[in-house]
Amino acid sequence: xxxxxVLFSVGNIILFMAIFTRLSGLFTSAPLFxxxxxxxxxxxxxAAAIAFxxxxxxxANTQFVTPNSVPALTLILFKEFLIGYVIGFCANxxxxxxxxxxxxxxxxMGLSADQALNPASGGNSPVITQxxxxxxxxxxxxxxxxxxxxxxLYNSFKSMPVGYVFxxxxxxxxxxxxxxxxxxAVGLGIAIPIFGVLFITDILLGFTSxxxxxxxxxxxxxxxxxxxxxxxSLIFMRPMAEYIAVLIEQFMxxxxxxx
Numbered sequence: 001x002x003x004x005x006v007l008f009s010v011g012n013i014i015l016f017m018a019i020f021t022r023l024s025g026l027f028t029s030a031p032l033f034x035x036x037x038x039x040x041x042x043x044x045x046x047a048a049a050i051a052f053x054x055x056x057x058x059x060a061n062t063q064f065v066t067p068n069s070v071p072a073l074t075l076i077l078f079k080e081f082l083i084g085y086v087i088g089f090c091a092n093x094x095x096x097x098x099x100x101x102x103x104x105x106x107x108x109m110g111l112s113a114d115q116a117l118n119p120a121s122g123g124n125s126p127v128i129t130q131x132x133x134x135x136x137x138x139x140x141x142x143x144x145x146x147x148x149x150x151x152x153l154y155n156s157f158k159s160m161p162v163g164y165v166f167x168x169x170x171x172x173x174x175x176x177x178x179x180x181x182x183x184x185a186v187g188l189g190i191a192i193p194i195f196g197v198l199f200i201t202d203i204l205l206g207f208t209s210x211x212x213x214x215x216x217x218x219x220x221x222x223x224x225x226x227x228x229x230x231x232x233s234l235i236f237m238r239p240m241a242e243y244i245a246v247l248i249e250q251f252m253x254x255x256x257x258x259x
Contacts, residue, residue, distance in 0.1 A: 011066040014073065016055050018064075018080045018162045023047040025084025026153055031092050031140060054154065062161045076164065083160055087152055087259055090179050091145070094251045097183040098136050098244065101190025102129040108198040109229035110222055128233060132190070132240070139245050148252040156259040175258050179251070186247060190240065194232045198225055 027033040027043045067073040106126040140146065201224070209217040 011064065012055075012059070014066055014076075015059060015062075015064050015162060016051060018076055019054050019058055019157075020047055020051040021077045022080040022084040022153065022156070022162075023051055025081040025086075026088045026149065027084075028081075028088065029085045029092055030088030030149055031095050032137060032146060034088065034092070050150075054157070057154075058157050058162065061158065062163070064162050065164070067164075072164070076162070079166055080162065083156055084153065086176060087149065087156065087255065090176060090255050090258070091149055091251060093180055093183045094186060094247055095133065095136055097186025098132055098190055099129055100183065100187035102126070102132045104187065104191040105195040105198060105229065108195055108202075109225050128230075131233075135237075135241060136244050136248075139241060140248055143245060143248055145248050145252050148256060152252075152255050152259045155256070159259060172258060175254075179254060179258075189243065189247075193236050193239075194229060197232055198229060201225060201228060 024044075024047050027047055033043065067076055103126065106128050109128075202221075205217055205221045205224075209215065
């Protein structure tokens with residue numbers, strides 16, 4: 001029989017709160033789980049259910065010391081939320097880089113004014129950006145990257161156990177900064193194929209306007225660039241999907257190594 005006094009002791013309740021807080025940090029920043037339309041109640045109950053599953057495992061493999069004051073408890077919970085948030089943030093950098101790259105060539109197409117609500121970010125973005133975001137989200141689920149996130153979170157309880165110890169070493173911070181910097185590399189890799197073609201098109205249209213001053217080049221260039229950009233988006237959709245799949249595997253591998 002279970003001893004309810006031991007099961008619902010202050011130490012166990014605080015340990016469960018710490019696990020739940022780390023999961024809450026992950027859900028706040030991780031792709032898919034931090035998607036705008038998901039009700040907060042669902043994310044809270046999901047985090048509580050996973051924390052309930054992880055609780056006996058973490059309890060058996062940690063030497064948790066119960067805090068004896070409110071400031072100490074606040075510090076522990078802040079640390080747990082920060083760890084979960086950083087894990088999700090590192091994974092979400094990939095999606096931010098993809099959105100940055102697609103926004104770059106949509107501006108070149110002349111569709112920067114074509115704004116609509118993007119559920120993935122909670123803000124407004126071009127429709128083509130949303131299409132690529134949904135593509136990345138589907139690949140994220142198909143490749144099982146969400147399971148890699150939970151695996152990284154589970155391993156973080158070993159490398160960064162619950163308690164007062166704050167294991168954010170300079171090496172860890174450096175690796176997080178490196179992953180954050182890769183956002184621009186991802187955006188450049190997404191944007192270059194289509195942006196390069198549109199840039200050459202702009203140069204050719206400039207030469208045309210010089211050779212044929214009587215032509216209203218603006219009225220010609222706007223629909224031409226939109227048509228060309230949409231056509232290139234369809235042509236490069238499969239190579240982009242393969243490229244994004246490789247990026248997801250690389251990012252998840254790096255996150256698993258860091259945490």
